[in-house]
Amino acid sequence: MELGPYLLFASLEGLVHAAVLSLIALGLSLVFGVMRIVNVAHGEFFMLGAIITWWVSSFVSGNPAIGFLLALLVVPIIVGMTAVLSDWLILRHLKYDPEATIIATIGILYIIQQFALMTFGPDAKPVEQPFNIRLDLYWFGFSAYKFFVIFSAIILLLAIWLVMSKTKFGLILRATQLDSETAQAFGIPISRVYNIVFGLGAAIAAVGAVLIVPIQQAHYLMGGEPLLLAFIVVIIGGLGSLKGTVAAAILIGMSDGIISVFFSPNIAKILATLLVVVVLIIKPNGLFGTTKT
Template sequence: MLAALEGAVTAAVLALTAIGLSLVFGVMRVVNVAHGEFYMLGAVIAWSVATSLGGHPAIGFAAALVIAPVVVGLLAAAADMTILKRINYDPERTIVATIGLLYIIQQVTLMTYGPEARPVEPPFNHRLALPWVEWGEQGLALYWPWGLSTTSYKLAVIGAAIVVLLGVWVMMTRTKIGLIMRATQLDRDMAQAFGIPVERVYAIVFGIGAGLAALGAVLIVPIQQAYYLMGADPLLLSFIVVIIGGLGSLPGTVLAALLIGMSDGIISVFFSPTLAKILATLLVALVLVFRPQGLFGTRAA
């Protein structure tokens, strides 16, 4: 149960990060290798915002929750307009370009923020004991075993992730900007022939994708720490999730994030984190062999 909860926290943050990657790939057909660095930037900006603002940790955290995704989103949009647009969104060249972006962001962070891992204080953090049922003398009874507990913050992370994911889903299916993004995804030329400024849509999508990664990172820094190399793991896991879920499929991405996050949490607790990664990678290989379009992907026409 404890393992499942830890897994759910991982899954929640992973879902946010992966949905950003999936959105960018789905609409723009760009494999964003720098995605993990936008995640890391989110965490680092969260730390600097939280520490520069005094007072109760909740104030700093709330500010970080807003500022970090916005700043990262704007940075990403700028990167899109200055780099990706220049190379015409060519699939191979964007991979190389985003690898370059990865190192630039990473090294600039190392030079300015430094190599230390720094924590951000959670806005609230109550210990919650969890009940367990057992067959006692008077039949079924609840009791609170020692050590079985979580924190209110972890539950809040899960809740926040669900809210944001629902928000993304509503944006894609119910709003005008979502309609424009989907039209761009389906047929770029025809979108242009019907007055959709595709380049601006791309910049916005790239920004939103990076912003979602940053948001995931802000949520995780009170649990983990902000560190300049922290982007590698989420990048790898996001790719795993996106491949399993089907490139560009949002529901598939969320489901795969749940699957990978939960199994990662559970296996890490009972066996070892390495085994969890091995199994996830094995799963990717199996999916690629037996269902290359992903569990929920549609075959490219």
């Protein structure tokens, strides 16, 4: 393929990747920023979202768009509630101790993964695209649905930014993130905020899952790679920074897309991980992270 179209294709692939990655990473970043815990089970919430999307859409016959829209409504709620429940049952009892929660979320990771395996089986589950249109771009074809994924992710990110910066709920989250003790002194129910944030983080990842399943199929082992990439994004972008997370997701997503296409996907992963090392050495708080005093 000629260089121009090659680059166009790689960029488009990279954008799709970046769109979904920014949603997953945003969920992880939100949980870390507000609760100061590392959620190792985050990728499994994403996987759970993907498998439940298949499950929900398998109930709906006829136009695949109906099942997809239903999943878009229901799946984030189910996954969010699962996360709320696991916070209520486990994490809150650990007093959100950073080390203990890492171990606990590793446990949650295995519980969710094995639950998915035992309930839905080991096979990859295909979900039909809500609309099956192939755009012929002369040199190559590209699914119109992939543009829809990019578009939806942008809308969703804008909505999250609006909520965070313009609403009272956003203010409460930001206050808790900035200084949870002072926030509590001002009457903010910290434990409820934590509970909601943990659910919200998982729900945002689940939206990413609903969007990606018609492209990638749901499988019980699919949570590992997005978790790794989300960590990379969050570290590069600066923990807890919305702007940084999105910028880093685009950087990692695009470079993953372009390097994968031109060289190999393994080199893309190696370079992304190297970038983390460089960022940690030069700017330990991430590109957009603020230094804590």
